[in-house]
Amino acid sequence: MSIEVRNISKAFGSFRALDNVSLTVPDGKLVALLGPSGSGKTTLLRIIAGLEQADSVPGKAVLFAGQDVSDRGVGERRVGFVFQHYALFRTMTVFENVAFGLRSLPRRARPPKREIAAKVNELLALVQLTGLENRRPWQLSGGQRQRVALARALAIKPSVLLLDEPFGALDANVRQDLRNWLRRLHNEIKVTSLFVTHDQEEALELADVVVIMRQGRVEQIGTPDEVFHKPASEFVLRFLGKVNLFHGRNGTGADPAAPRSNGLRLLARPHEVEISLTATAESSVQARVARILSAGPSVKILLLEADGTEHHADISHKHREELGLTEGQTAYVTPVSFHTFLDHGAAI
Amino acid sequence: MRLHFARASVLPGFGLTLGYSTAYMGLLVLLPLAVFPLWASRMDFGQFWQAVASPRVMASYRLTLGAALAGALANAVFGLVTAWVLTRYEFPGRRLADALVDIPFALPTAVSGIALTALYSKNGWIGRYLEAAGIQAAYTPLGVALALTFIGLPFVVRTLQPILEDLDPELEEAAGSLGAGKLRTFFRVVFPALLPALLTGFALAFARGVGEYGSVVFIAGNKPMHTEITSLLVLTKLEQYDYAGAAALALVMLILSFILLLVINILQWWSTRHFGEGA
Numbered sequence: 047m048s049i050e051v052r053n054i055s056k057a058f059g060s061f062r063a064l065d066n067v068s069l070t071v072p073d074g075k076l077v078a079l080l081g082p083s084g085s086g087k088t089t090l091l092r093i094i095a096g097l098e099q100a101d102s103v104p105g106k107a108v109l110f111a112g113q114d115v116s117d118r119g120v121g122e123r124r125v126g127f128v129f130q131h132y133a134l135f136r137t138m139t140v141f142e143n144v145a146f147g148l149r150s151l152p153r154r155a156r157p158p159k160r161e162i163a164a165k166v167n168e169l170l171a172l173v174q175l176t177g178l179e180n181r182r183p184w185q186l187s188g189g190q191r192q193r194v195a196l197a198r199a200l201a202i203k204p205s206v207l208l209l210d211e212p213f214g215a216l217d218a219n220v221r222q223d224l225r226n227w228l229r230r231l232h233n234e235i236k237v238t239s240l241f242v243t244h245d246q247e248e249a250l251e252l253a254d255v256v257v258i259m260r261q262g263r264v265e266q267i268g269t270p271d272e273v274f275h276k277p278a279s280e281f282v283l284r285f286l287g288k289v290n291l292f293h294g295r296n297g298t299g300a301d302p303a304a305p306r307s308n309g310l311r312l313l314a315r316p317h318e319v320e321i322s323l324t325a326t327a328e329s330s331v332q333a334r335v336a337r338i339l340s341a342g343p344s345v346k347i348l349l350l351e352a353d354g355t356e357h358h359a360d361i362s363h364k365h366r367e368e369l370g371l372t373e374g375q376t377a378y379v380t381p382v383s384f385h386t387f388l389d390h391g392a393a394i
Numbered sequence: 395m396r397l398h399f400a401r402a403s404v405l406p407g408f409g410l411t412l413g414y415s416t417a418y419m420g421l422l423v424l425l426p427l428a429v430f431p432l433w434a435s436r437m438d439f440g441q442f443w444q445a446v447a448s449p450r451v452m453a454s455y456r457l458t459l460g461a462a463l464a465g466a467l468a469n470a471v472f473g474l475v476t477a478w479v480l481t482r483y484e485f486p487g488r489r490l491a492d493a494l495v496d497i498p499f500a501l502p503t504a505v506s507g508i509a510l511t512a513l514y515s516k517n518g519w520i521g522r523y524l525e526a527a528g529i530q531a532a533y534t535p536l537g538v539a540l541a542l543t544f545i546g547l548p549f550v551v552r553t554l555q556p557i558l559e560d561l562d563p564e565l566e567e568a569a570g571s572l573g574a575g576k577l578r579t580f581f582r583v584v585f586p587a588l589l590p591a592l593l594t595g596f597a598l599a600f601a602r603g604v605g606e607y608g609s610v611v612f613i614a615g616n617k618p619m620h621t622e623i624t625s626l627l628v629l630t631k632l633e634q635y636d637y638a639g640a641a642a643l644a645l646v647m648l649i650l651s652f653i654l655l656l657v658i659n660i661l662q663w664w665s666t667r668h669f670g671e672g673a
Contacts, residue, residue, distance in 0.1 A: 097567050120570045127571040133564035137586035146582075147572035202572055 047205040047238050048073040050109040054100045056089050056262075063089040064100070065262040071206075071240055071255070073111070076232045078249035079242045081259035082285070087242045088210055090259070094240065095127050095208050096120035110205055126199030126237075128209040132191045134183035140194050141179040144169055147202035169197040172231070189220040196228075200235070209241035213248060225252055246286045250274060258282050280313065280387045289313045290357045292329055292381050314381035316360040321347065322378050323369060330378040333357055338373055340366070347371070349379055430648055433641030445631075445642040454624045457535055461623075462603030465542030466550075470596045473550025474588070480551070481558040499548045503608025510541050511612040533615030538623065541609045546599030553595035557588055590665025594658060601654040605647070 049071040056064040064086045071077045079087040092098040093108065097120050100106050107114050115123050135143050144166045148157060157165070170176050173193035183191055192212065199207060212228070213221045229252055232239055243249050249256050250270040258265045258273060258281075266278040277283035292312040312329070320326070333349035340346075345366045349357040357379045371377065434442060445451070480492050498506060514521040514531035524531050531537045561584065569579040607625040614621040624647060631640035 095571060097571070120567070121573045121575070124573075125571060127568065129564045129568060131562070131564065133562060133568040135565065135568075135583055137583075137589075146569070146574070150569075150572055150574040150578055198568075198572065 047111040048109075049094060049206055049238060049240065050107075050112075051090070051094060052107045052109070053103055053105045054090065054093055054108070055103050055106070056086070056093065056098065056100050062262050064093070066103070067259075067262070067264055069257060069264060069267065071238060073238055074236045075254040076229070076239045076252065077241070077255045077257060078253035079240060079257050079259060080246060080249040080285075081244065081265075083244060084261075085259040086262040087244075087259050091208050091210055091240060091242050094206075095125045096123045097127070124202060124205045126196075126202065126204030126207040128192075128195045128199050128207070128212055130211040130214055132183075132195040132215075134191055134194055134198070136183050139180050139182055140170070140175065140186070141166055143183070143194055144197045144201050146198060165201065166197075169201055172200070172235075173197045174227075187220075188216045189224055192216065192224060196231075200237075204237060207237050207239040209239065211242055211244070213243070213245075221248075228252065250286070258285065260285075277385060280311065280385075283313055283315075283385055283387075288316055288358045290316065290319055290359075290379065290381065291355070292331060292384065311387045312381055312384040313387065314384040316346070316358040317344075318381060318383045319357065319359045320380045320382050321349075321359050321361055321365075321369065321371070322380065325378045325380075327380050330380040331357070332376060333379055335371060335373050335375045335377055338366075338371065349377065427648060430641045430645045433638055434645050436638045437642060441638070442642050445636075445639040446646050450618055450622070451624070451627060451643065453619045454622045454627050457538060457621065458604055458624045461535060461538040461542050462546075462600050462606075464539040465544075465546050465603050466596050466600035468539075468543045469546045469550040469599045470592060473547055473595060473599075474554060474592060476547070477551045477554035477558055481555055495548050495551045498545045503545070503606070504612070506544060507541065507609040507612035510537075510544060510609065514540060514613060532613050533617070533621060535621060537613040537615070538610055538621060541613050542603035542606060545606055545609050546603055549598040549602060550592070550595035553591050553598065554588060557591040561587055590661065593661045593665070597654060597658040597661060601651060601658070604650060604654065 050069070052068050054064055054067045055062070067086070067090060069090075079090060081087045089098060093100050096108075096115070096118060100108075100116075106116070108116050110123070120127075135146065138146070145162050148162045148165060151157075156162075167176070167179075170179060173196055175190060175193055175197065178186065178190065183194065186194065192215075196209075196212075213224055216224065225248060241252075250273075253270060255267065256270055256273050257267050260281055266273055266282050268276070273282060274286055277286065283289055290313065292314065293310070322330070325332070331351060333351045333355075335347060336350045337348040338345060339348075340363065344360045345363055347359045347361065347366075349359065351357070359379060369377075437445065476495065480488065480495070511532055512518050514524070514537055516522065516525050516530075516532070518532070521531055529536070531540060565583055565587070566579050569583045574582065605625065607623070607629075610623055611626055614623060614626075616622050616626055624643065628640050628643045628647070631637075631643065
C-alpha cells in the first residue's frame with residue numbers, strides 16, 4: 047500500500063519539527079528517512095502512524111493507497127509500528143506479545159484460539175524465534191527483542207510497516223546481521239516499509255529509496271545511487287560521508303599569495319582525490335600527511351593544509367607503497383572528480 | 395580463625411559499620427521486641443489464651459483487620475487514581491497536590507483523629523449530610539475505616555508514583571497501534587505492570603492500618619465489642635497495670651506485623667521474579 051503525505055507541518059512550542067513536508071512512498075518499497083537528530087524524521091513517522099497529529103494547515107493529508115486516513119486513530123490505520131526501544135509488554139511472554147494484536151480484534155473479527163496460535167507460531171518462525179515463545183522480554187538479547195517487536199507488528203497484517211531507528215539500540219555486529227535479514231524479510235513479505243535512521247550507511251545499504259531530511263524539510267528523495275552520486279545540496283553530500291573542500295581558485299594552491307576563492311566550492315569524497323608528491327593540476331593543494339590508517343581494505347590518509355584545513359583520501363595499498371608515503375611528509379591532494387556548489391551550498 | 399565477609403571495596407570501615415548497625419538494630423528493634431515474649435511468659439497458657447482470645451479481644455481483631463483491609467482496598471483504588479493524575483497530567487497546583495499526599499504522614503495522628511471526628515460527627519461538615527442520608531460515620535466501624543483510609547493513602551501513592559513515572563508511554567502507543575482500545579490497554583498493559591507496586595502499597599497501607607492508634611481512637615468512640623481497636627485494648631490493659639496481658643496482646647500484634655512484612659517481601663520477590671528487573 048502506498049503512503050503519501052501532503053503539506054505536513056508540526057511545531058512543538060516554538061520549535062518547528064516539520065515544515066510543510068510532502069512525500070510519496072511507492073507500494074512495496076523499503077524507504078529510509080535519513081537525517082541528523084532533530085531533523086523531524088521520527089515526528090514524520092509518528093504522524094504517518096497516527097501517534098501524533100500534524101498541525102492543521104489547509105491541504106494537509108496522510109493517504110494510504112490514495113485514501114485519506116487523517117481522521118483515523120492509530121488503531122484504525124493498521125500500521126505496524128516498531129518502536130526504537132521495542133516497547134515490548136514485559137508482563138507478557140513472547141507468545142502473548144505477538145498474539146496481542148490478534149487478541150485485540152473485535153470479537154467478530156477475532157480468529158479462534160487455535161488459529162491465533164498457528165499464526166503466532168508462523169510469525170515466530172519467520173523472525174527465527176521458534177522455541178522462545180514462553181520467554182519474557184527481559185530474558186532476550188537486543189536482537190531477539192527487536193525481532194519480537196517486528197513479529198508483533200506484523201501479526202496484525204499491517205498495510206504499512208513503520209520502524210523508528212530499528213537498529214539504533216543494537217551493537218555493531220548484530221546490527222549488520224539484522225540489517226541483511228530485514229532486507230531479505232522485506233523481499234519476502236513486500237509490505238511497504240518506512241524506517242527512520244541517522245546512519246547513512248544503513249540507509250544506503252538497506253533502502254530502495256532514501257529520503258534525506260534537514261531541519262523539518264525534505265532535502266532530497268532518490269535511490270541510494272542518486273543521492274550518493276547526485277546530491278542535491280552540499281548538506282546531502284556532507285551528510286552521506288566525509289568530503290574534501292577545494293575552493294575554486296584563481297591560481298595554484300602552491301601559491302599562498304593568490305586569492306583563495308572565486309565563489310565556487312568544489313567538493314570531493316575521499317575516494318575521489320589523488321595523492322601525489324608533486325602538484326599535478328591547478329587544483330592541487332599542498333598538505334602535510336598527518337595520519338595514515340592502513341588497517342582496512344584501503345588506506346585512509348588524513349592530510350592537513352598549512353591553514354589547518356583537513357583533507358581525507360582513500361587510496362589503495364599498492365598506490366601508497368608506490369608513493370612510499372609516510373606520516374609527516376608533504377604531498378599534494380588533487381580532486382579527480384568533484385561536486386560543485388555555490389558558496390551558499392546550492393547545487394549548480 | 396578470622397571471618398571474612400567483606401568484599402574488597404573502595405570504602406573502608408566495613409567492620410566498623412557492620413558492628414555499628416548490628417548494635418543499633420539490636421538496641422532499637424530487637425531488644426524492645428524481646429520484652430513481649432518475656433513478659434507474656436509470666437502467664438500460664440490459660441491466662442494467655444484468656445488475654446488474647448476473649449470475645450472482646452476477638453471483636454477488636456475483627457474490627458482492626460477488617461477496617462484496615464477496607465481502608466487499604468479503598469486506597470488501592472483511589473491511591474492509584476491519585477498517583478495516575480499526579481504523574482500523568484500537568485495542571486496548576488499539581489506540585490501542591492503532590493505535597494498534600496504526605497500530610498497524613500506528617501500530621502500528628504491525634505490531630506488528624508480530632509479533625510476527622512469533627513468532620514464526620516453528627517454536626518460535622520460531612521457528618522451532617524451522612525446523617526441525613528441515614529449513615530452514621532463517627533463512633534462506628536465505618537469511622538474507623540475512614541480514619542485508616544486517610545492515614546494509608548500516602549503509602550499507595552508513593553509506592554506507585556515512581557513506577558508510573560518509569561512506565562514508558564510507548565507501551566500504550568504500542569498497544570494502541572495494535573488495535574487495543576483504551577480499556578484493554580489499561581487492563582492488559584498498564585495495570586499488570588503496576589500490579590506488584592500496587593500490592594506492595596496495599597500491604598504497607600494495611601500494615602500501617604493494623605498498627606494505627608492516634609487517628610482512630612477519637613473517631614472510633616471505643617465502645618467495647620463494637621468500636622475498640624486492638625491497640626486501644628493494649629493501652630487499656632497497661633492502664634490497669636496488667637502488663638502481662640498487654641504484652642500478650644502485643645505479642646499477637648507483633649506476630650501479625652511480622653506475617654504482614656513477610657507477605658510484603660514475598661510479593662516483592664514474586665514481582666521481580668515475574669516481571670524482571672530493568673528493561
